[in-house]
Amino acid sequence: MKQICSSHEIADPGSKEFSLKIGRETLEGFIVHKDGEFFAYKNSCPHTGASLNWQEDQFLDMDLSFIQCSIHNALFECNSGYCIAGPCSGSSLEELKLNIIDNEIFINL
Numbered sequence: 001m002k003q004i005c006s007s008h009e010i011a012d013p014g015s016k017e018f019s020l021k022i023g024r025e026t027l028e029g030f031i032v033h034k035d036g037e038f039f040a041y042k043n044s045c046p047h048t049g050a051s052l053n054w055q056e057d058q059f060l061d062m063d064l065s066f067i068q069c070s071i072h073n074a075l076f077e078c079n080s081g082y083c084i085a086g087p088c089s090g091s092s093l094e095e096l097k098l099n100i101i102d103n104e105i106f107i108n109l
């Protein structure tokens with residue numbers, strides 16, 4: 001497990017990106033906080049594999065309802081990563097498993 005941040009560092013709704021070194025690889029991901037729950041996904045759009053965000057920690061749409069890809073505006077459900085609109089409609093973000101222990105968020109590797 002790798003520690004990312006404290007749960008209170010992410011607004012509800014809100015999101016935060018992270019980058020983890022795992023051996024020679026780097027895992028780019030982000031955490032979404034929505035309706036009291038936390039979810040983690042790889043920062044890779046199923047449409048092209050590009051990073052979803054163009055601003056630091058900004059993964060949600062204007063209404064803070066969905067995860068939004070900044071390149072072609074695909075929308076993904078926060079709690080499942082499922083794409084409901086856009087060029088990769090019907091596909092999903094790759095979910096990462098997380099644990100919250102004493103208000104600290106960890107990613108399971």
Ligand code: FES
Nearest residue numbers: 045047069072074
């Ligand atoms: S790269 Fe994400 S919608 Fe095209």
